[in-house]
Amino acid sequence: MRGLQYPFGTDFSLIVENGIIDVDTTFAVLTNEAQVLLYDLLKIITTASGTLWWAPTATEDAAQAQNDAIAAERIVALQSRLQNAIEQDARYTSVVVLITKSRTNMNITITCEAADRNLRLVLVTNDDNTLSVEEMTSDGAVL
Numbered sequence: 001m002r003g004l005q006y007p008f009g010t011d012f013s014l015i016v017e018n019g020i021i022d023v024d025t026t027f028a029v030l031t032n033e034a035q036v037l038l039y040d041l042l043k044i045i046t047t048a049s050g051t052l053w054w055a056p057t058a059t060e061d062a063a064q065a066q067n068d069a070i071a072a073e074r075i076v077a078l079q080s081r082l083q084n085a086i087e088q089d090a091r092y093t094s095v096v097v098l099i100t101k102s103r104t105n106m107n108i109t110i111t112c113e114a115a116d117r118n119l120r121l122v123l124v125t126n127d128d129n130t131l132s133v134e135e136m137t138s139d140g141a142v143l
Contacts (some may be wrong), residue, residue: 034138037091037114041121044085045108046131060085062123063131066106075099086112092119107134 047059095112106125122135
């Protein structure tokens with residue numbers, strides 16, 4: 001038997017077109033390790049808290065918190081919840097979450113390390129309370 005072909009298992013992949021996040025309904029196996037890590041990071045911060053009964057605090061839906069991030073202390077609390085959710089996945093280390101808000105727009109920047117890669121994910125809010133991907137990179141390479 002050869003070594004692990006997919007060290008992080010298989011999962012449903014995502015499609016990110018023009019920044020909009022959607023599920024890949026072709027159920028294609030995702031083999032690019034950097035994409036797996038970034039898409040899993042996206043899933044962690046776009047899945048409502050409590051959705052996974054076996055890990056109720058392992059996810060946090062940043063889009064649902066957009067209206068909650070009105071005051072500086074609430075933004076800090078949201079940053080903390082997002083960081084805590086990401087850090088529960090042992091693959092991600094050195095996690096830093098930064099949220100900036102300007103009027104009705106909220107930017108979420110996540111930088112972390114995983115599998116000896118430097119990952120960066122930047123999301124922005126849309127008027128309809130959804131999130132769009134503005135940047136998704138691994139070691140500086142755009143994915």
